[in-house]
Amino acid sequence: MDQDPKRKYHEPVMTREIVELFETVDGGVLVDATYGGGGHSRALLSAYPDLDIIGIDRDTAALARPTPDRVRLHQRAFSELGELLDELAVESIDGALFDLGVSGHQLDTAERGFSYRDPGPLDMRMGPNAPHSAAEIVNEWSQDDLRRIISKYGEERFAGRVAAAIVANRPIADTAQLAEVTRNAIPAATRRTGGHPARRTFQAIRIAVNDELAEIQAALETALDRLAPGGRCVVISYHSLEDRIVKRTFAELAQGCICPPEIPECRCDRTPEIRLLTRKPIGPTPAEVEANPRARSAKVRAAEKVAA
Ligand SMILES: C[S@@+](CC[C@H](N)C(=O)[O-])C[C@H]1O[C@@H](n2cnc3c(N)ncnc32)[C@H](O)[C@@H]1O
CATH class of the missing domain: 1.10.150.170 (Putative methyltransferase TM0872, insert domain)
Incomplete structure (x- = not known):
């Protein structure tokens, strides 16, 4: 059975926290790499009246809905972020949001085959270009x-x-x-x-x-590379495999000199490319988990690009 038309496309997770983490983004361009039902994008647009959003989703269903004025939405895998920004002639971005995994719509539409509770075909492709x-x-x-x-x-x-x-x-x-x-x-x-x-x-x-994990690794690296100084990257992950990639990628880029302590002068010339805004991941409040059980496993990590 197709999704109940009265049911919301997707209930966005930790919206207040996400909006706060992007407090520096107004007047800039943010990539919402997992647009879905656009819940996070809409909250960001209403909090930041001079923000423009480039939305990405690989799912045809996410593209089939009306989009707010300040969103340019593209059907791509987010690992193609670099090519997309080049095509749009956007050199740098001020924010990047990743809300990983599947949407409520994907899970609740039995024909998509994501659910172990409702019978459906063995599909599970988030978009037509899945490998x-x-x-x-x-x-x-x-x-x-x-x-x-x-x-x-x-x-x-x-x-x-x-x-x-x-x-x-x-x-x-x-x-x-x-x-x-x-x-x-x-x-x-x-x-x-x-x-x-x-x-x-x-x-x-x-x-x-x-190919979700390779997608995340590739897209995160590109997003962090394309952030303007002061730009922020925020990632919501839902299981340990996703979170591990985010944690490692952030930790590596946040690291400065890696010379052994016995060397009197730095020879590696490494300086941190980003600053961690969350040493420990942020989780949802108990009230949110009660209202939206899918928020239960959410972990948010955020980082800010450091001036070169
Ligand atoms: C958790 S939902 C995002 C919901 C969204 N934040 C909202 O407020 O409605 C994740 C979305 O990201 C998309 N997605 C997941 N992996 C992707 C990838 N590698 N490339 C593009 N889109 C992807 C899925 O199709 C899904 O629509």
Whole structure:
């Protein structure tokens, strides 16, 4: 069934915090790299009346809706940010926002195949240019490759058992069958803990379908590179694999001299490219989690470009 038309496209997460973190951006250009339903963009536009936004989303559904005046929206993977800015003749940007993962609309539309709760096709592509479909991965990849992604991208400790069960039950017809096969592969005692037993496997397949982690790494590097001095990059991540990439990338660029302490003078000539605005990630308030359970795992990290 398609999404209930009365249901909101996406409930944006930690909007107040995001608007505050961009307090320096008014009068500039901000890239909303994960435009979705435009909830964050709209809040930023109303807080900062002289802000212009370049929106990006790879999903056709996100592009099919009316966009506010000060938003130029483009259907791209955010790893193509550099090419897009070149095409638009935008040399530097004043802000970059990444609200990672899938939108409420994607999760709630059973035909997209993201949900382990509602039956749908094995798709999980965030946009038409995704490198794979879930059907291809589930029904064609080797058991070893399946085990590898389920372990790495799902951090599923029973990845070997799940991969073997998938291969033994091929062809798998839809998400309902995949959820069932996965559930049965997890030992009964574990099934009762830590949420739905198929959650980790679905996350893993979704990450592989959309090459999500490589996307994040590439786009973050470009965004930080293209920020003007004083410009800010803010990232909302939802699981440890995403957050690890953000944390490492920020830490590396925030690091100054790396010469050993016994060397009297610096030889590396490294100076920090960014300043961390969040030493520890910011999380949602309990009230927000209660109102919007999808905010539960959100972690926000932010950094500011330092003058060269
Ligand atoms: C969590 S939602 C963002 C919601 C948005 N902040 C709002 O307020 O409505 C993530 C969105 O980013 C898009 N997305 C995820 N990865 C992407 C990528 N690599 N390139 C472009 N868009 C991506 C998804 O299609 C989805 O619409």
